Amino acid sequence: MEERINKINKIIQGIGSFEDYLNHKEEILEEVQNIERDRQVLNFKFERLLKDKNVLNSLLKKTTEDLKNAVEALRFRAEELSILLSTIPALVYFKDTNLKYILVNKSFERFVNLPFYGIQGKTVEELITEYKTNNYAEMELEVIHSGLPLYNIEEGIEKDGKEVWLTTNLAPYRDNEGEIIGLVGISWDITFRKNYENELQEAKEQAEEGTRAKSEFLANMSHEIRTPMNGIIGMAEILKQADLGEQEKENLDILISSTRSLLSLVNDILDISKIEAGKIELEIEDFDIRNTLKDIENIIYIKAEEKALDYKTFINPNVPEFLSGDPSRLKQIILNLVNNAVKFTLKGQVHVFIDIVDEHDDRVKIMFKVHDSGIGISEEGKKHLFQLFSQVDNSTTKNYGGTGLGLSIAKQLVILMKGEIGMESEWDKGSMFWFSAWLDKSSRTTAIPEPFDREFIFDGEASKKLYILLAEDNEINQKIIQYSLTNAGYSVDIARNGQEAIDMYHQNNYDLVLMDVQMPILDGYEATAHIREVENVIMNGSQRIPIVALTANAMKGDREKCLDAGMDEYLSKPFTPNDLIGIIRSVTD
Structure with a gap:
């Protein structure tokens, strides 16, 4: 604008006559108009500046209020953080890159029994003289x-x-x-937990x-x-x-029956011990389920006949002839239920029903039901009823006998067979009473051999004239076994210990x-090891004499x-x- 005013002044100074004025009039008016426009622009900008100033002030x-x-x-x-750090029981601390404390919370101060000014700038070894760092400092440096x-x-x-x-x-500090200038740590006192864990370990x-002592005691007993x-x-016999x-x-x-009852009780106690130790297992083999049921009938028949009970077994024809499972344990479960049914039934009947309730590929789920009118x-x-030592009431033992172990054992065996057990x-x-069990289908197509003839051992004729060495230290067992063997037509020598054998x-x-x-002197395991070594080293494995273990041990793992x-x-x-004769025939025929 100043430039335009100076231009007008120069024009005016150059006017010498009216004619000059007329010649420069338009130019002067144009510059005056330009000056007016500039003034208006300046006024507008000034007003904007005033508004911007107010906005900036606002x-x-x-911003000042927000800040x-x-x-x-x-x-x-x-x-809040300070209160939190001062009240939490955990020990919180910050260290510099030289592992010296720069900040700690109140719990840390109480732990080392020092105020902050006595902690700042020191290492943990300077605070706790008995502190054993081991490789802890190395781990802190690793974090940094x-x-x-x-x-x-x-x-x-x-x-x-x-x-x-x-x-x-x-964690890094x-x-x-974003540069690491130290580390932050948080520690919890777990002394109580550690002591508790140690106590639990000792108790375990x-x-x-x-448990070992009990197992050894049961094995010895x-x-x-x-x-x-x-x-x-x-x-x-x-x-x-x-x-x-x-x-x-x-x-x-009566003597034999009573002894077998005692043996059954011993077996129940051993089974309970195995169950408690989690060491009971199934021994899987092919078997004919109808033969198993026939064996049970033979065992139960006399008891049922004494009470004039109608004992019958009904098996659906769709149940496979041959199955794969543990026939001994399956028989144990069925016998327990059937024995109870006969025991608590004074008249009427005991009927056993067997049927398939489920089937998948090569497996079948079989249901066993025992009905009684007891x-x-x-x-x-x-x-x-299915708990250890449980019976209906105290009078049950007085009136019918029993220990209350059978159903509990049966339940555990059924669980091993992936089945269920119950009653109405x-x-x-x-x-x-009923139970189910999953059993594998067997690929066997030929009949499983029937048990040997029970009259065989007393006819004085053996299928083979065997020369047998009996290694047995108990004189009563020596006499019984020798009598049984000679009566079956075998020749017997007796060794009283492993060394003699x-x-x-x-x-x-x-x-x-x-x-x-x-x-004594040498046990059967050592004697057997010696015999096998002789066969392998001296005879080059050309001969192998059958050896049958005779043992009163019946715990898991003995076989x-x-x-x-x-x-x-x-x-x-x-x-x-x-x-005895049956097992001799099985290893020699």
Whole structure:
């Protein structure tokens, strides 16, 4: 604008006449108009500046207020964080890159029993003289150098003469630029938990030791009970073959029956021990389920006949002839249910039903039901029926006998077979016990051999004239086994311990060894190992004499231990002469 005014002044100064004025009039008017326009523009810009100033003042005021609020919020958050750090029981601390403390919370101060000014700038070793860092400092430096956190670091320290356990999380501590300037740690005192864990571990070890002691006790008791029971049953079976009167034979039957009842109780106790230890397993093999049911009928028939009960078994034709499972355990379950049914049924019938309820590819789910017309079970009596030592009421033992173990064992065996077990009953109207079990279909197409003839052992004719070495230290067992073998037509030599068995093995050419596993001087395992070594080293494996283990042990693993030692079969005491001859035939025929 100033330039335009100066231009007008120059024009005016150059006007010398009216004619000059007229010549420059238009130019002067144009410049005046330009000046007016510039004035208007300046006024507009000035007004805009005034408005912008007001806006800027308003923005500045708002920004100032926002900044003030932010500072107040930060102060409040800082106070919250400070309160949080001062009240939480965990130990929180910040360290610089030299692992010296730059900030700690109140819990940390209480832990080291020092105020902050006594902690700042010091290392942990300077605070706790008994502190044993091990490689803890290395882990802190690793966090600083790597920039990666570490979690759940457990460390034991000695503080005030006591062991204290801490678990710690570590993370890098960064400045505003993201540079690592130290680390932050948070530690929890886990001494109580550690002590509790140690107590639990000690209790676990004591419990395991108790379990081992119980297992050893049961194994020893089993051996000590089964050995004389073998003598009782064996001698009673031998006496039955003598020319006795009917009363004497009946007395012997009672003796054998009572001994078998005692054996059944021992077996139940051993099964419970295995179940509690989680060591009971199924031994899978092919079997004919109809033969199994026939065996059960033969066992139950006499008891049912004594009460004039109608005992029958009904099996659906769609049930496969051959299955794969544990026939011994399956028989144990069915026998338990059937025995109970016969025991608690005074008149009427006991019927067993077997059918398929499910089928998948090569497996079938079979349902077993045992119906009886017995005394039934009350609602209260049903509640604990499948628990250990449980019976309907205390009078049950007095009136009918039993220990209350059978159903509990049956339940555990059914669970192993991936099945279920249950019952329906009404007081004074009878009961129906049932269970299901998954069994594999068998690929067998030929019949499973029937058990050997029970009259065989007393006819004095053996299918083979065998020369047998009996290694047995118990004199009663020696006599019973020798009588059974000679009566079956076998020749027998007796060794009283493992060393004698080895000596006699070298001196004679035996066809079979019956080896007791627990003998003085040298046990059956060691004697068997020697014989197998001789066969392998001297005879180059060209000859192998069958060895059958005779043992009163019946705990889990005993059979496997015998087979692993090189024995060919296993016979658990007490056994009958029939059992003995049957197993001899199985390894020699």
